[in-house]
Amino acid sequence: MVKLIAILIRFIISRVVVIIDQDMEIVKYEPSRKDEWDSFVLRSNNGTMFHLQHFLDYHEDNKFPFHHLMFYKNGQLRAVLPGGLDRLNIYESPAGASYGSFVIGDIHFNETLEIIDLFEDYCWDEGIREVYLTSAPFIYQKELSHNLEYALLYRGFVYQRHYISHVIRLHETDDILKSFQKTTRNIIRRSLRQDVLSIEESDSYEEFYPILVKNKRKHNAEPTHTLDELKLLRKLNGDLIRLFLVRYEGKAIGGVVTFHCNDNVLLCFYIAMLYEYQHLRPIYRAVYEVITRAKKDGYKFLDTGVSQDTRAENPMTPSLDLIFFKEKFNSRGILRSTFWKKLK
Secondary structure (H helix, E strand, C coil), rough: CHHHHHHHHHHHHHHCCCCCCCCCEEECCCEEEEEEEHHHHHHCCCCCHHHHHHCCCCCCCCCCCCCCEEEEECCCEEEECEEEECCCEEECCCCCCCCCEECCCCHHHHHHHHHHHHHHHHHHHHHHCEEEEEECCCHHCCCCCCCHHHHHCCCCCEEEEEEEEEECCCCCCHHHHHHCCCCHHHHHHHHHCCCCCEEEEEHHHHHHHHHHHHHHCCCCCCCCCHHHHHHHHHHHHEEEHHEEEECCCEEEEEEEEEEEEECCCCEEEEEEHHHHHHCCHHHHHHHHHHHHHHHCCCEEEEEEEEEEECCCCCCCCCCCCHHHHHHCCCCCEEEEEEEEECCC
16 A cells, blocks of 8 residues: 555656646547648648658558547647557557657747647547657757657656668768768769769659569568559659659669658658669669759758668668668768557
8 A cells, every 4th residue: 555655646746747737638630620730740840741641641541540639738739649549549650651759849848748748648538558659860850859758758658669760961061972981982973974874853653663672572671652652642742752763774773762851851761773783883873863962952961761671580670781881971870769658
């Protein structure tokens, strides 16, 4: 009994460190609120393309058990949380996207904590047993802050897993080529001189997709999207999704698909080539062209995506060869982390 009372006292103290404003409420998302949701994401501090309802609309009906939430304070939208709730009452954010978790403005820590506490109260009321939250890495923020991460940790969330992604800084040098490793610089300069490869911005996903499938299967993986889904994403999002196709003697031999995540970061979502043309170093040229375009367009970072060994039993196992390749372009590793909390 004494131990139970002590636990209750610690719980009560932890919940009243910050007084929860009773004017804050959660509203479950409905399609009629789509414009309000997307407008908030675009002006938020940490929102990305993957948080937009406009992006999530490409999924077929009922493919994911979506359960998106909107947080209002005194009638003003202060946060959104895209996610899904499965049959086991496990809530996961994102659902059907790369990044999820809370999208917030550049708000004070006190309000961040209010949002998390209100969400946890909602989970208890809804019978939600576990929560998984995977946010975009910190470079996606307009104003750098770890308020959200610290608030989650303070409220008992723990890191469930980490993936490593590699990022190239674009805004700290005028000549990006000089920052690459010497061998990489030489490969790119030789390719430019020889002029046997052409890089074109293309909508020919039918040519690129078989290359992608073949490339993924070599690493015991499958593309995240079907060909039809990729084409639909392009149709729905226009120039926010682009394909840079590499050709040799007119034949498509590789390419990079980029996603405009937000004004800070361009993401290389797919990078693939036909290995029989590896001697031509098509991906070196393609990545260089993407970097050059991204820098010209004013992005601060190019995210080259996660670098995990998909054949390993442990999903956190790094792909050392892939990391070695990315580091040739002066990239640095950053974490994409998932928070977890068991409620019941």
